[in-house]
Amino acid sequence: xxxxxxxxxxxxxxxxxxxxxxxxxxxxxxxxxxILGAAVLLATVACLGQExxxxxxxxxxxxxxxxxKLLLAAAALIVLLLSGRNPGIKTEVQAxxxxxxxxxxxxxxxxxxxxxxxxxxxxxxxxxxxxxIMVPLRxxxxxxxxxxxxxxxxxxxxxxxxxxxxxGMSYLFGLTGSTYLSxxxxxxxxxxxxxxxxxxxxxVMAGFFYKLAIFPFHFWVPDVYQGAxxxxxxxxxxxxxxxxxxxxIRLVTLAGGDSQLVTPVxxxxxxxxxxxxxxxxxxxxxxxxxxxxSGISHAGFVLFGLLTFQNEGYALATYYVAGYALMxxxxxxxxxxVATAGQNLAIEDLxxxxxxSPLLALTLAIGLFALAGIPPFVGFTGKFMxxxxxxxxxxxxxxxxxxxxxxxxxxYYLSVVRIxxxxxxxxxxxxxxxxxxxxLTAVVLxxxxxxxxxxxxxxxxxxxxxxxxxx
Amino acid sequence: MDQLLLNTGFPLLSxxxxxxLVGAVLxxxxxxxxxxxxxxxxxxxxxxxxxxxxLPGFDRSTAxxxxxxxRPWIPALNINYTVGxxxxxxxxxxxxxxxxxxxxLASWTYIKVRVKAFMICLLIMETAMxxxxxxxxFVLFYVLWEAMLIPMYLIIGIWxxxxxxxxxxxxxxxxxxxxxxxxxxxxxLYRQNDFSFFIPDMMWQPYSGTAQVLVFIAFFLAFAIKVxxxxxxxxxxxxxxxAPTAGSVILASILLKMGTYGFLRFxxxxxxxxxxxxxxxxxWLSIAGIIYGGFTxxxxxxxKKLIAYSSVGHMGFVTLGIFLLNKQGIEGAILQxxxxxxxxxxxxxxxxxxxERTHSRELRSTMGVGKFMPVFVTFLTFxxxxxxxxxxxxxxxxxxMILAGAFEVDIPLALAAIPGAVLAAAYMLRMLQKVVWxxxxxxxxxxxxxxxxxxxVTLAPFLLFVLWIGLNPAPFIDVMxxxxxxxxxxxxxxxxxxxxSVSVLAP
Numbered sequence: 016x017x018x019x020x021x022x023x024x025x026x027x028x029x030x031x032x033x034x035x036x037x038x039x040x041x042x043x044x045x046x047x048x049x050i051l052g053a054a055v056l057l058a059t060v061a062c063l064g065q066e067x068x069x070x071x072x073x074x075x076x077x078x079x080x081x082x083x084k085l086l087l088a089a090a091a092l093i094v095l096l097l098s099g100r101n102p103g104i105k106t107e108v109q110a111x112x113x114x115x116x117x118x119x120x121x122x123x124x125x126x127x128x129x130x131x132x133x134x135x136x137x138x139x140x141x142x143x144x145x146x147x148i149m150v151p152l153r154x155x156x157x158x159x160x161x162x163x164x165x166x167x168x169x170x171x172x173x174x175x176x177x178x179x180x181x182x183g184m185s186y187l188f189g190l191t192g193s194t195y196l197s198x199x200x201x202x203x204x205x206x207x208x209x210x211x212x213x214x215x216x217x218x219v220m221a222g223f224f225y226k227l228a229i230f231p232f233h234f235w236v237p238d239v240y241q242g243a244x245x246x247x248x249x250x251x252x253x254x255x256x257x258x259x260x261x262x263x264i265r266l267v268t269l270a271g272g273d274s275q276l277v278t279p280v281x282x283x284x285x286x287x288x289x290x291x292x293x294x295x296x297x298x299x300x301x302x303x304x305x306x307x308x309s310g311i312s313h314a315g316f317v318l319f320g321l322l323t324f325q326n327e328g329y330a331l332a333t334y335y336v337a338g339y340a341l342m343x344x345x346x347x348x349x350x351x352x353v354a355t356a357g358q359n360l361a362i363e364d365l366x367x368x369x370x371x372s373p374l375l376a377l378t379l380a381i382g383l384f385a386l387a388g389i390p391p392f393v394g395f396t397g398k399f400m401x402x403x404x405x406x407x408x409x410x411x412x413x414x415x416x417x418x419x420x421x422x423x424x425x426x427y428y429l430s431v432v433r434i435x436x437x438x439x440x441x442x443x444x445x446x447x448x449x450x451x452x453x454x455l456t457a458v459v460l461x462x463x464x465x466x467x468x469x470x471x472x473x474x475x476x477x478x479x480x481x482x483x484x485x486x
Numbered sequence: 487m488d489q490l491l492l493n494t495g496f497p498l499l500s501x502x503x504x505x506x507l508v509g510a511v512l513x514x515x516x517x518x519x520x521x522x523x524x525x526x527x528x529x530x531x532x533x534x535x536x537x538x539x540x541l542p543g544f545d546r547s548t549a550x551x552x553x554x555x556x557r558p559w560i561p562a563l564n565i566n567y568t569v570g571x572x573x574x575x576x577x578x579x580x581x582x583x584x585x586x587x588x589x590x591l592a593s594w595t596y597i598k599v600r601v602k603a604f605m606i607c608l609l610i611m612e613t614a615m616x617x618x619x620x621x622x623x624f625v626l627f628y629v630l631w632e633a634m635l636i637p638m639y640l641i642i643g644i645w646x647x648x649x650x651x652x653x654x655x656x657x658x659x660x661x662x663x664x665x666x667x668x669x670x671x672x673x674x675l676y677r678q679n680d681f682s683f684f685i686p687d688m689m690w691q692p693y694s695g696t697a698q699v700l701v702f703i704a705f706f707l708a709f710a711i712k713v714x715x716x717x718x719x720x721x722x723x724x725x726x727x728x729a730p731t732a733g734s735v736i737l738a739s740i741l742l743k744m745g746t747y748g749f750l751r752f753x754x755x756x757x758x759x760x761x762x763x764x765x766x767x768x769x770w771l772s773i774a775g776i777i778y779g780g781f782t783x784x785x786x787x788x789x790k791k792l793i794a795y796s797s798v799g800h801m802g803f804v805t806l807g808i809f810l811l812n813k814q815g816i817e818g819a820i821l822q823x824x825x826x827x828x829x830x831x832x833x834x835x836x837x838x839x840x841x842e843r844t845h846s847r848e849l850r851s852t853m854g855v856g857k858f859m860p861v862f863v864t865f866l867t868f869x870x871x872x873x874x875x876x877x878x879x880x881x882x883x884x885x886x887m888i889l890a891g892a893f894e895v896d897i898p899l900a901l902a903a904i905p906g907a908v909l910a911a912a913y914m915l916r917m918l919q920k921v922v923w924x925x926x927x928x929x930x931x932x933x934x935x936x937x938x939x940x941x942x943v944t945l946a947p948f949l950l951f952v953l954w955i956g957l958n959p960a961p962f963i964d965v966m967x968x969x970x971x972x973x974x975x976x977x978x979x980x981x982x983x984x985x986x987s988v989s990v991l992a993p
Contacts, residue, residue: 327562369644373603384636389632389633389635389636389662390628390629390630390632390633391629391633395629395632396560399625399669400560400562400563402669402670402673403563403673403676406673406674406676406677407677407681411674414670414673415667415670418666418667418669418670419666421666422662422663422666425658425659425662425663426659429655429658429659430655432639433643433651433654433655436640436643436644437643437644437650437651437654438651470560471560471562472560472561472562475562476562479562
């Protein structure tokens with residue numbers, strides 16, 4: 016059963032579709048979808064070791080894809096656990112919301128297994144369209160009506176980058192006469208010096224740069240983060256980035272280590288993302304916008320792993336993006352819980368969080384400290400190993416620039432921790448009761464952030480092995 | 487790894503590092519505030535007692551790292567968990583482990599809200615601080631060095647005074663921003679040493695002169711901010727003033743020492759050429775700190791601020807001693823690190839005790855309390871005398887050794903440092919005069935109680951140490967002697983080639 020995890024996701028989506036035909040209560044939908052999410056996770060675990068090809072060799076199941084599917088399923092399950100009371104989504108479309116979330120997950124899972132250009136394209140579009148639909152499902156709260164605006168922005172930017180990607184794919188096909196990545200790899204090693212090949216690869220990458228929110232394809236990030244419901248943003252911030260990293264690893268291996276031109280381009284994108292994301296984040300008042308901009312800078316770090324063109328770098332990028340998802344999920348767990356009516360949170364709204372809920376405050380603080388790259392959390396270990404690896408390749412100046420960036424990032428992360436821990440709650444702010452499920456989720460996230468930070472081998476080892484198996 | 491004497495028996499250092507962490511986890515399960523206090527006191531006392539076991543087992547006749555343990559940690563990057571102590575770090579480990587129980591005692595009634603969280607922060611701090619002094623793997627060192635910022639940030643930010651937020655953020659950003667380039671330097675050294683983070687391997691390697699200067703600058707930024715050296719000291723008064731007593735004691739006694747320890751452990755042996763080249767600048771910067779700290783302390787009305795600025799001066803003496811690069815200087819500096827830890831820690835404890843009673847640290851409003859607190863002012867006077875180096879106290883020995891070393895190097899330099907000692911006497915005596923005898927126009931203070939038994943127990947050991955080091959420093963110097971001599975022997979070999987090999991800053 017090579018297609019088993021995807022099949023379970025597909026079935027889950029179908030179940031949700033059937034549920035949406037009736038008029039189910041929110042609690043029932045949620046209970047059901049968590050069970051389905053857990054089933055998906057179990058299925059991916061069960062299929063970890065599988066290998067094989069499907070669909071006329073367009074779809075490859077290997078350790079690499081299965082590891083990423085596991086990460087995707089775990090992140091998605093946490094998102095599902097978070098969307099419990101789902102105050103941000105209109106009550107009448109709860110089932111539809113989860114339906115599209117699962118379809119999005121299906122698309123992302125297919126993305127990591129696709130080894131043929133058209134399969135890649137279809138998987139990417141499947142996942143993208145699901146998210147395009149999820150964004151405007153937000154409940155209108157107060158006078159805020161920007162969910163439509165941000166959905167349209169997301170769609171237009173998405174379509175544009177998809178167009179660029181298709182253009183690049185047509186080049187690849189024209190150059191090599193095939194849409195299969197394995198054939199393209201063989202052919203491209205002779206063609207890599209040609210400008211056309213370079214343009215082709217970069218254009219194809221653009222589509223995934225958009226998913227990963229890398230400079231200069233990041234323009235949608237702040238508006239979509241702000242406009243989408245908190246739960247939707249959680250999904251967008253964590254899950255697609257994992258899949259995008261997987262595909263970028265596959266594509267970068269196409270360019271190969273001997274490309275003289277791809278490295279500088281990736282380097283510019285990476286450093287640009289770091290500076291742009293961090294400097295813009297400094298000025299933000301809205302928490303989700305701030306995390307959006309900070310996400311751009313973290314994407315820059317992921318690229319740091321890719322541009323070294325060797326297995327270790329790819330494994331570290333995998334480790335980093337998984338860690339990033341964990342840290343982000345921890346922060347968004349707090350956002351979703353504090354925003355009881357599904358509203359957007361200003362950073363000020365977190366004031367005195369430690370009085371309102373010590374666990375949430377701790378979760379937020381550790382999530383942000385980890386994002387800031389302070390030891391011993393996963394964010395530090397990831398950054399450190401990426402920098403060491405880049406240094407080994409002789410990238411001295413970029414490493415220094417990246418180190419300076421971590422210092423810039425401290426300012427805004429720390430100011431949020433300061434608000435949460437060192438101020439008093441607004442008068443009238445109630446004590447927050449995260450509930451058992453969320454408390455447990457928070458504890459699991461915290462333990463994972465610390466454990467992966469102290470023992471990075473837990474994930475780096477499997478990643479190295481799976482990437483070795485892919486090449 | 488031949489620089490290590492591997493410990494085959496009981497893993498003493500690991501126990502010292504992780505016992506407080508275990509205690510912190512234990513505290514999570516305890517609900518009563520009194521229980522938290524008692525458990526923290528027990529754990530820190532146990533660590534203190536265990537640390538004493540280091541003394542009988544320590545071989546004073548070698549400069550190797552002893553009690554060493556090593557285990558693979560992140561094999562992919564050749565990062566190991568390697569710890570060990572030599573004569574320099576042993577004293578600092580002992581000081582850290584022995585001071586922590588008194589920090590718990592000082593917080594006994596001072597901390598009234600969220601006691602559990604506070605004690606957890608203290609215990610995590612202890613783990614990180616002991617770890618920093620014994621780490622022999624640069625990544626382990628860096629991780630602990632940075633990780634300790636979080637509990638300290640919370641200690642100042644949650645339990646601190648009125649401007650706690652400003653102070654905690656300033657502390658955090660200054661110290662972390664300072665060590666960002668340290669990370670780059672570590673990675674560079676890793677690459678130069680066959681991809682090893684093992685610190686003894688990095689020492690005494692023939693790096694090019696230009697690279698040494700750059701690495702030195704990265705080291706210097708990180709360590710000078712931590713010390714803090716003038717003009718990087720501006721975070722310190724704010725942090726000291728706002729921190730609760732235990733926080734101030736930890737900052738002054740232990741955290742500041744990490745900067746000077748960093749200079750000794752890393753700057754001197756890893757980049758000796760750059761050290762020789764830049765030595766005059768650091769020396770004169772130290773003098774500037776001594777004079778500046780003295781004058782600023784003289785102008786303070788707030789007792790904590792006064793002691794904080796006096797720390798800038800005292801730590802100036804320590805960096806002066808280190809960069810003299812001779813035996814008296816370095817041994818005096820190490821001794822002065824311990825002295826400053828004992829004396830200033832005790833002074834902060836005293837101020838904390840006074841503050842608990844009068845809710846003020848202003849000299850003006852505490853004027854004349856000596857009349858009602860005879861025992862307290864006895865202690866205060868004693869530690870103040872030690873602080874400005876009264877003969878017979880520990881401060882005298884340290885400053886004397888450093889000044890003697892300075893005369894050996896450069897007479898104008900030594901003469902320039904002397905006003906610092908005079909200034910120290912001036913500001914300390916001014917404080918004493920006000921607190922003990924001054925001001926009869928204050929409102930009635932006869933309701934103030936003298937020290938209780940717990941406070942006596944807290945202060946008495948500090949007094950004993952002040953006298954012990956002051957009257958008989960030989961055993962302390964004996965512990966570090968071999969390590970310092972070995973360090974200097976290696977340094978001398980570099981002295982000859984130092985100036986010739988550097989292209990950037992050569993005169």
